Amino acid sequence: MHTLSKTDPEIAQALENELVREREGLEMIPSENVVSRAVLEALGSVGTNKYSEGFPGKRYYGGNACIDVIENLARERAKTLFGVTHANVQPYSGSPANMAACFALLEPGDKLMGLNLTYGGHLTHGWKVNFSGVYYQAVQYVTSPDGWIDYDALAKQVLEEKPKLLFVGATAYPRIFEWEKLQTIARSVDAYLVADIAHIAGLVVGGAHPSPVGFADVITTTTHKTLRGPRGAMILCNGEPSEPMKAPPEKSRKYLPTMIDRAVFPGLQGGPHNHQTAAIAVALKEAAAPEFKTYAHQIVKNAKALAEALTERGFNLVTGGTDNHLLLADLTNKSIGGADAERALDKAGITVNKNTVPNDPRKPYDPSGIRLGTPPLTTRGMKEEDMRVIAGWMDEAIKNWKNEEVLTHIRHQVKELTDRFPLYPGLSYLSANR
Template structure:
C-alpha cells in the first residue's frame, strides 16, 4: 500500500513541504538540499537493522553487510578530510560534540569556546546547554568589526587555563585560523577541538583551510555545506583519542547506530569526493561574496563588512526594525532566513538585531552570481519598505517564478 493511501494526512503535509521548498528561496545558512540518492538509501531496509557496537565488534548477529557499509563510510570520511580515524555514528552534530567532551574531559573541567551571541554554538559551552552545565565554560568573542582577535583569545586562555579550546562557529563570516588556535592551545596545554559543522563542505572543496593537522579532534554535521543526510561525524589523527571517542559514542551516549543514515553518509561522501564538488564549494563562496557586495551597495551593514565563506550576517543596530521583523518580512516575500544576534547586540535573543543569510541551498539549485545579485536586490527592496505587505506579496510571486527555473526536486520519493 502506498503512503498516500495508508496515511493521507502525512502524505499531503510532506507534499506541501515539497512545494514550499520548490517555491521559496532557502537562505538559512545551515540548510541545504541533499541528493535523491541520499534520501533513497535513508528510506531503505537498512532502517530495520540493529547494529550496536562497531564493525567486527557488534552485539547483534546479522551485521556482515552493515559492517561493510559502515567501513565504506569510515574510509570515505577519512579520505575526505585527510585524517587517520573517523567515527560516523553520531546521530547529530550536537551529539558528536557531546561525545568529544565525554571522551576527553571530566565533569567540571574548563572549556573555552566562542560566545553564542558572537556567532558560536549552543554546544560550545552555552549555559543553557549540557556543555555549559557539565563543564565550566568560558568564552571569547569577536570585536566590533566582527572578527576574532586572536591575541585576546590568547590572553583569555592564559587566564582561564582551559583543558579544551573549542573553535568553529554558526554565524562567523570569516576564515578561522586553526593554526593560531593550536598555538594558543599548546601554550596553555589544552586540547584543540574544531567544530566545522558549518564549513565542512568548503574545507573538503578546498575553499577554506582545513583544521587538520592543527586540531586534536574535529567534529561536523553531514547535512549543512556537505549536502548529506542529517547526522554527525568525529575525526582525529590520534589513535588514543580515537579509542576514547569510540567508547564515548558507544556505549557512552548512544545505543544502536542508525545504519540507514550511515549508508546515506557514505553516499554523500562519494559526492563530496568528486571533482564536481570542488566547483560547488567555490560557487557557494562566490555567491556569498556577490550577495555581500549587493547588500552593502544598498547601504546595509554586514558584520565584518563582507564574507569569506557561505554566509553573511546583516546588522540592524542602526535600523528601527529588528532581526525578527526582517525574518518575518522576508518570509512573506518567499525568502527563508533566520534572525541572529550580532556584536554589540541591544535586543533580546528572541528579537535580535541581525539576520543570517547563506548561499549553500540556492547554489545547490544552480544559482550563480547573477541570480544571487537579483535576490540581494529583492532582499534590500523588502527591508527598505519593511511594512509594505503588498510589496512583499509582489516580490514573492516574482521570486517564485525565479525559483521554478531552478527546481531541485520534481517529486517526493514515494
C-alpha cells in the same frame, strides 16, 4: 504494505507542502542545504530497520554483515576525504558529536572554553543552559565588536583561564578560521583543540576554506550543512587504531580514536542510525567528486556577490563582508529588528533567520540582525547574477516590510526565478505509486 499517501494522507500532504515550499522559495538559512536524490533514497532505506550496537566487525547484534559494509564505506570515505586516520560516523547529530568530544576528553567539572553563542558560537560550546555549561566549568570568549575573532585577546584569555579543551567553530561567523594560530594558542596551556567545522565542512573538503587537519586534536562536524549530506555528524581524529571494546591505557592524544569511539558507544549512544550512515556514505562519495570543488568555490563566490550587492544597498554586514558561505547583517540602520525582517522576507518567499550581532543591545528572540547564506541556492545552480537580483528583492522587502502587496509581488518574482532551477523533478508524496 501500503504507500505513504494511502497509510497516512495527513503526513503525505504535510511533506508535499514542504516539498512545494522548498521548490518555490529561496532557502537562505546557511546551515541548510538540498540533498541529492541518491542521498534521499539511502536515507529512506531499510537501514532504519536494523540494530547494530558496536562497530564494524564488533557488534552486539547478529545480522550485521551488510551494515558493516555500509559503515566501513562511510568511515573509509570520510578518512580519505578529510585526510585523517580515524572517523566515527555514528553521532546522531552535531550536538551529540560535541557531547561525545567533551565526554571523551574531559572529566566532569573540567574547564572548557568556547565562543559565546550571541557572538556566533554554538550552544554546545559552553552555553550556560546547555550540558556543556552545566557539567563543565565553561568560560566563553567573544569576538571583537566588529565581529572578527581577536586572536591576541583569545591567546591572553586562554593563558589566564588554562582550559583543558578549546572549542573553535561557529554558527554565525563569516570569516576564515586560522587553525595554525589556534593550535599555538591551545598548545600554550596543553588544551585539546576541538575544531567544530559543522558549517564549513563542505568548504573544507572542496578546498574553499583551510582544513584544521594537522592542527586540531579532534574535529567534529555535522553532515547536513555545506557537506550536503543527511542530518548527522562525524568525529575525526588521528592516533593509534581504535580498540573501542578496551579501555585505553591512558587518556592522551595517542589514544584519541579509542577515546572518541568509546564516548560515542557505549558512552552516549546505543544503536547507530544505519539509514543515516548509508546516506552519509553517499554524500561523502559525492563530495569526493571533482564537481564538488567547483560547488564549494561557487558557494563562496555567491556569498561574496550577495555581500557586495547588499552593501551597495546600504546593508551593514558584520566584519564588512564574508569569506565563506554566510553573511550576518546588522539591521540597526534599517530601523527594523531581526524578527520583523525574518517575517517579512518569509512572506516574500525568502527564508533567513534572525540572529544576534556582536554586542547586540536587543534580546536573542528579537535580535538586531539576520543570518543568511548561499549553500542551498548554489546546489540549485544559482550564480552571482542571481544573487544580485535576490539582494534587490531583500532590500525591497525590508523597506516595505509592512506592505503585504509588495511582499506578495516579490514572492511571485521569487517563484519565477525558482521555476528556472527545478527541485526534485517528478517527486511527489501524494502519488499512489510511492
